Amino acid sequence: MLAINHVTLATAATFGASIYFDKPFFLPFIVFVTFSSLLPDVDHPGSEVSNYFPFVNKVFKHRGVTHSFFGLGVFTAALFTLLNHNNKVLSIILIVIALIGVQYLGELIKRRIGHLNDLSNDFFSTKQVKLAAQWFLWILDLFLIALAFLIWKERFRQEIIILLSIGYAGHILGDFVTKDGIPLFWPIKKRQGLKLFRTGSWVESIIGFLLLIANVYLIYLFWQKFDLSNLQYWKNYLSGHKHDFLFNY
Numbered sequence: 289m290l291a292i293n294h295v296t297l298a299t300a301a302t303f304g305a306s307i308y309f310d311k312p313f314f315l316p317f318i319v320f321v322t323f324s325s326l327l328p329d330v331d332h333p334g335s336e337v338s339n340y341f342p343f344v345n346k347v348f349k350h351r352g353v354t355h356s357f358f359g360l361g362v363f364t365a366a367l368f369t370l371l372n373h374n375n376k377v378l379s380i381i382l383i384v385i386a387l388i389g390v391q392y393l394g395e396l397i398k399r400r401i402g403h404l405n406d407l408s409n410d411f412f413s414t415k416q417v418k419l420a421a422q423w424f425l426w427i428l429d430l431f432l433i434a435l436a437f438l439i440w441k442e443r444f445r446q447e448i449i450i451l452l453s454i455g456y457a458g459h460i461l462g463d464f465v466t467k468d469g470i471p472l473f474w475p476i477k478k479r480q481g482l483k484l485f486r487t488g489s490w491v492e493s494i495i496g497f498l499l500l501i502a503n504v505y506l507i508y509l510f511w512q513k514f515d516l517s518n519l520q521y522w523k524n525y526l527s528g529h530k531h532d533f534l535f536n537y
Contacts, residue, residue, distance in 0.1 A: 289462035289487055291326055291336050296499035298325030298458030302451065303506035312514040312521075313447055320382075320448050323389035324455030327363070328354040328463075337388070355463055356474035360456055367449045382448055466492075 289297070302321050306313055329335035331348040353359045370378035463470045469481025485491035515521060 289459075289466055290492065290496070291329070293492060293496040293499060294325045294329075294459050294462050295322050296496065296503055297462045298322070298455040300499055300502045300506055301458045301461070302454050303503070303510050305454065307506065307509055307513055310513075312510070313451060314444070315510075315516065317444075317448055317451055319386055319389040320451045321455035321458070323385050324363075324452040325459050327456055328359065328459045330354060351463065351468065351470050351479070352477075353471075353474050355460055355470040356472055357460075358474050360453070360460060363456055364449070364453045367452060371445055371449060378445060382445065385452070 298321050299318060302313075302318065305311075323337075326335070326337040329350075330337050331352060331354050332338055332350045348354060367378070370381070460470065460472070464472065464480070465482045465484045467481070467483045467486050469479035469483060471477050472480045485495070511517070
């Protein structure tokens with residue numbers, strides 16, 4: 289599955305699970321789902337995330353251990369181990385992850401500027417579209433600075449770990465449905481999968497479009513269900529008061 293569709297599948301799964309189980313999460317932390325939804329492809333030399341960890345694809349074969357239950361388990365266990373034994377190291381790691389996640393979103397927006405311009409050609413000039421995109425990127429940068437302070441709070445780190453695990457699992461699901469399949473039960477190397485379509489095919493393009501629509505709808509439902517327009521949502525989260533979020537503190 290293509291990178292953009294891994295992201296939209298993972299975010300849709302996150303919003304959907306949150307709504308279904310009636311457990312909201314802190315909305316800005318969706319950037320962590322974005323990062324981990326791409327992480328299993330760190331073993332692919334041409335992937336987005338491998339640019340940040342170029343040594344990994346020289347050690348691991350693509351769609352190997354990182355695309356398995358074992359890889360997901362090691363990833364999640366490592367994060368919780370750091371949470372329990374070395375919070376400072378974990379906080380630094382999460383800040384780096386946030387940086388990469390926000391940067392990827394920025395790159396994605398830049399690549400889509402041409403498409404945005406085509407869609408808005410009758411209303412806005414190319415310069416206006418680029419300016420709007422640049423403003424959005426500046427907002428993302430400011431968000432990252434604020435995020436760095438929040439990560440130092442333990443209750444946020446716990447929730448972030450869950451969101452990272454959901455994003456990682458979403459990637460595995462995305463590749464599981466492709467024709468290439470994945471070694472789900474690694475170290476058994478046989479690949480399993482539903483084999484519904486090839487990566488990059490017209491079928492995936494349709495699925496990607498549907499995922500985009502699903503995200504818009506699920507974000508709307510999430511916003512309405514948990515009343516994000518009410519400042520109390522944000523105050524409860526930032527103040528650390530008892531509430532019914534993803535983690536009950």
